[in-house]
Amino acid sequence: MPRRKSARRQKLEQLIAYPIDWLEERSGLIGGLRYFLLRKVPGDTSWWHTLGSATLTAFIVQTVTGVVLAMYYKPDPDKAYESIRFITDDLTFGWLVRGMHRWGASVFIILMFFHMARVFLFGAYKYPRELNWIIGVLLLVLGMLEGFTGYLLPWDQTAYWATVVGINLNGTAPFLGPFLAQFLQGGAEIGNETLSRFYAMHMLLIPGGLFALIGLHLYLVIRLGVSSPPWSPEAAGEERVEAPPEGRAGLVQPGPRGGYAK
Amino acid sequence: MSRRLDERREAYQRYKRDVNERGKPFYPYAMFHDTVMSLVVVSVIAALAVIWKLTAEEEPDASGALGVLYGEEADPGTTNFIPRPDWYFYFLFYLLRIFKWPDSVILGTVGVPTIALMLLLALPFIDLRRERKLLRRPVAIVAAILTVVSMGVLTYKGATARESLGTEAVLAVPEWVEQQQLPQEAEAGARLFAESSCLNCHIYLGSGAANLGAPELTEIGASNKGVDYFRQYVANPAKFGNQRMPPFQGLGDENLRNIGIFLDASKGPK
Incomplete structure (x- = not known):
């Protein structure tokens, strides 16, 4: 009896393992995922370290709600305002999607600042993580540019006049300012061309940059590891007088470069 | 300098060894924290959207706890937003x-x-x-x-x-009247000029900014082209070969006339 059961189980396991092995053999993605999930982080990693993934979550909310909004929004000065009203008042759960996109933007910006403050207070921007700090600052700039370009899209009075001022502020910069203002405006007045431009930047250009930089940011986080809280008595990397306690045995040890030491 | 670099490298090697020997795997420990936090973030965003919608009425400019659902439609002719x-x-x-x-x-x-x-x-x-x-x-x-x-x-x-940037410029109007010796009928136009977006691109007696190559207007009236010329120009600059300045037809006839009187009377400080 037990032998037959184990044969059945073996078959079942093979059935499950087959597609996984197939994918692993052809891509190495399963090994990569295992490395990502089972890689060791400092033992004193805590709630402080969730601010980065919280920011990423807010960004994903912006992406998903943004795609839905793009299905109904019309980037044309004659139709934009009406399409926003339609989304807010008539579309099923349209108000929720637009509301989450609108407030998600603020949450995203706040979380970026909190995340940055955490990294600053932990001194986590120091060697070897300097490059990731710089990428983070660029992400903050791109995030605020998303805010600036997205603000015009509802095409109401606040949107329009804030953008008039915003474009003129760009115009005050030396040398490049007037060209930048002209580029943003796109035409003789803030109108059709401006709205199309802001829409394209808000939907394609800046998100493209954000996706690329977020990918790099995460790659470096995984490659370099996260810093222990500096006040932790167990902080990884600090000189200790006493001999380190014995390591925990039993778990699979991530090898260097994503491979697996058995 | 290189000793400092060596020290930093050594500390990072120690970090990697510590993490390997005494760290915990990302899954499930850190991932649990991250998942809980992500759920909190999504809930907060959704809650803000719900509060925003439920407390605002379905009319433009009816403000709820988190502001309006949408303002009035954009109107480039507005002078004092x-x-x-x-x-x-x-x-x-x-x-x-x-x-x-x-x-x-x-x-x-x-x-x-x-x-x-x-x-x-x-x-x-x-x-x-x-x-x-x-x-x-x-x-x-x-x-x-x-x-x-x-x-x-x-x-x-x-x-x-x-106060807006425009109303700040309005405070300078009495000074303009004095320095330029503007006649009484030009004052309405002067106020309108200060309140509208003119100073976003033009300079007038040291106020405003030079954007998009817009000329200074302090002495524009010295050309003696007449009120009507300025009225038509401001209403539709493209007709005069100016593709950069936006048309201000939206201001309406009376406002455009006042602007025209003001510009015609601006002949430079005496």
């Missing part, structure tokens, strides 16, 4: 009040933000010490407190600032 950016640009919005048009405005729009950005980018190269404990980083503490306080004050000031 107070522009307001989203809250995270309030600090910039207020910097523009500290640095006045036209001489020092560039410090507010470009100078201060650029310096702040440069400092942020350069931070890991300025602070080269290995020390991470906050109490042993007095400069970092002071810098952090100063940054948070100044951003907080600027944001608060920007949020509570009421």
Whole structure:
């Protein structure tokens, strides 16, 4: 009896393992995922370290709600305002999607600042993580540019006049300012061309940059590891007088470069 | 210098060894924290959207606890709308009040933000010490407190600032009348000129900004082209071969006439 059961189980396991092995053999993605999930982080990693993934979550909310909004929004000065009203008042759960996109933007910006403050207070921007700090600052700039370009899209009075001022502020910069203002405006007045431009930047250009930089940011986080809280008595990397306690045995040890030491 | 680098490399090797020997796997430990936090973030965003919708009525400009669902449709002809950016640009919005048009405005729009950005980018190269404990980083503490306080004050000031750039320029109107010796009938046009977006591109007696190649208008009336010429020009600059200035037909006939009278009377300070 037990032998037959184990044969059945073996078959079942093979059935499950087959597609996984197939994918692993052809891509190495399963090994990569295992490395990502089972890689060791400092033992004193805590709630402080969730601010980065919280920011990423807010960004994903912006992406998903943004795609839905793009299905109904019309980037044309004659139709934009009406399409926003339609989304807010008539579309099923349209108000929720637009509301989450609108407030998600603020949450995203706040979380970026909190995340940055955490990294600053932990001194986590120091060697070897300097490059990731710089990428983070660029992400903050791109995030605020998303805010600036997205603000015009509802095409109401606040949107329009804030953008008039915003474009003129760009115009005050030396040398490049007037060209930048002209580029943003796109035409003789803030109108059709401006709205199309802001829409394209808000939907394609800046998100493209954000996706690329977020990918790099995460790659470096995984490659370099996260810093222990500096006040932790167990902080990884600090000189200790006493001999380190014995390591925990039993778990699979991530090898260097994503491979697996058995 | 190289000793310092060696020390840092050594400390990172020690970090990697510590994590390997005494760390915990990302899954399930850290991932649990991350998942809970992500759910909190999504819930907060959804809750904000619900509060926003439920407390605002379905009419333009009817404000709820979190503001209007949408304002009135954009109207380029409006003369006195107070522009307001989203809250995270309030600090910039207020910097523009500290640095006045036209001489020092560039410090507010470009100078201060650029310096702040440069400092942020350069931070890991300025602070080269290995020390991470906050109490042993007095400069970092002071810098952090100063940054948070100044951003907080600027944001608060920007949020509570009421007057627009236009109404600030209106305060200069009596001065214009005196210096330019404007006749009484030109005053309405002068006020309108100050309130509207004219000064966003034009300079008038030291107020405003030179944008998009717009000319200074202090002595524009000296050309003696007449009220009607200016009225038509402002209404539709494209008709006069100017593709850069937007048409202001939306101001309406009476306002355009007043602007025309004002510009025609502006013949330079006596």
